[in-house]
Amino acid sequence: MGIPRALPTTWGVHVDIRLLGEIEVRSAGRPLDLGTPQQQLVLAALIVDARRPVAIETLVDRVWGHDPPANPRPVLYAHLSRIRRLLRPSTAPDGGTPARIERRHAGYVLDLDPELVDLHRFRRLVEPLDDRQRDDRARAAALAEALRLWRGEPLAGLSGGWAAQVRASWHQRRLDAAVRWAQAELRCGRPAAVVSAVPDLAAEYPLAEPLEHVLIQALHATGRGAEALHRYGLVRRRLAEELGADPGKELRTLYRTVLIGDPTPLPRRTETSPRGDAGLVATAEAPTPTIPRRALPAVVAAATVSALALRRTGCDRNAIAAPPPSSVERARQLFASAEEFDQQDRTPDARATVLDAARLWGELIALDPDRNAPPLAPAALQALTRAGVDFTVPRPTLLDWLADPTRTPYPAISQVILLRGWRFAAPVSLDAVVRAYEHTPGTTSPRAVTEVHTDTLKAAVLDHARTRHGTQATDFGQLLRA
Template sequence: MDVRLLGEVEVRSAGRPLDIGTPRQQVVLAALAVDVRQPVPIETLVDRVWGHRPPARPRPVLYAHLSRIRALLRQTAAPGGEAAARIERRHAGYVLDVEPERVDLHRFRRLVERAAEDRQHDDEAGAATLAEALRLWRGEPLAGLSGEWAARVRASWHQRRLDAAVRWAQAEFRLGRPGAVIASVPDLTAEYPLAEPLEHVLIQALHAAGRGAEALDRYGAVRRRLAEELGTTPGRELQALYRALLAGAHPRPGTCCATTANT
């Protein structure tokens, strides 16, 4: 059984998707899954599901959604094998009791943390682990769900994905594989057009691959985009890279900017 939040909300059992109901019911499930195995107070659930506009009597409506989700989760039991996921009522709130590894969002987080540990010993292993994490991304987190809470979750996980992508690209560049960066990063920059760290490592990779003119053109495009969208200029590190390329220097692998970026 797997719960997927990095894209449309899905519950899959034995390789097949289950009918998880209305968007509102999906929000209830997601509100528990982001804190899997941790109690979520009912007041928090109400806020996540309805925000500042709850129904007149939200608790009975919430209880009905929880009852339907419980029925759904009973379908995830494997004959003679894996126990069904379940929702438990505890003193501190409701708990989705399922292995965190079964929720893609938590699996992503664990892989990114493991990649940081791997890098201390083996850049190759770190890059592979980050690539595994990035493959979990199926699209907009909680796609199709409305509300302030869902929007905050989306923004937070977009930043986590961007940070992981930058770290992966930096590792590939350090490993002497600019082609991998050039093949993958342009698609990401289309999604995050104001992310200077992605552009920084892509420009490095283009130059390392013998495509110096494209690298300089790329910097010019980034400069124009930042001016048009934000009324600003590239950051100091990107400007320093541009000056180095103009001077004929060869940026060393690992010379890149921080991962925090405008998105």
């Protein structure tokens, strides 16, 4: 991860012990031969609990797990003896006491300064209790220093259940530290640093929503809203494919904020209580509101409630609170960005951006069709044209139909075409498809996306392609561009 460099650590070290990667002990700059993987496990089991007794039974369990040898203690003693000889010539910082293994009543203790161990330095740098004493710049610098200690998979090359548990635990700590670093950078007004550093780490943790959250925030803060929306689309698809789940509440809320073009709030600073209780958060900002998974975006839901209240009191419809002025313009920008991506042959980016534009278009229509549909009709028609959709009626007529979602099915059917990402190999006339759809027995004319039956729409497109263009296709997929 390309975390910006902080000031270098100033204390001198003659012994350097590394667990955040392959286990390594360096004395006076030279690596020591740590012996067999089993002996390395014994050493690692003591280093993790430096200056704390580790019971013999615990050492046996960490090294052999559920399959120890018939008499493990002599083997363990032999490993400990070799490790003692290994550490004997090493010295601590400033000529201090050498690292050594001591036998105590409670077990064995590796007596060495924890500052010699990258894992313990990482723990100190990211410690939440110390974090309360820092401002955001100091916090970001400390977390960046901690993240630079990682050289790879912790205890790389060592097998067994205990090593796997250590790896999982420290991966989570690394992820938490990266998110806190990014949040501190955002509060310091440095989103570009987050955009530069986080993608590489996100590739290592593809299902980590908090990491994606700060990255999308940073992209939006640097004026790269289309990329932020595209990133959200990638995350949503990845979660669906890997976990069969949707993004969580916070990520969905952020997506809606980016979609309507509002500025994203700065990440809240969270603090852990002196007892280390999780979830005790001190913050000046109001908590993020809970939004049901199937609800309209917050701006749409709030305006809908306001509309109902005004109608009950007999107020004029024009008095209903409109969405933020940026919302319609934001939709136009998304449609324009998609067109630019198409011109640059960035088809995946174009499709993802059109999807976001179509979704915002639909939400604005749901909020206030009379006000929001007309100004977005030209941009929507342009997007349909790029998708291979044609028309046989005059353009002004089609624009009138697209601008009138409460009386015509054109906006709803057009939204489905864009939301599905369909791109046709041969021209498909929108008016002819709508006519074929409405003439399908048992089908009503849709006014909302939820009322459009996709299978019926596919059949209408296929029928149109056969009758108007003489297409021999027997399957809808054959009409789409590769």
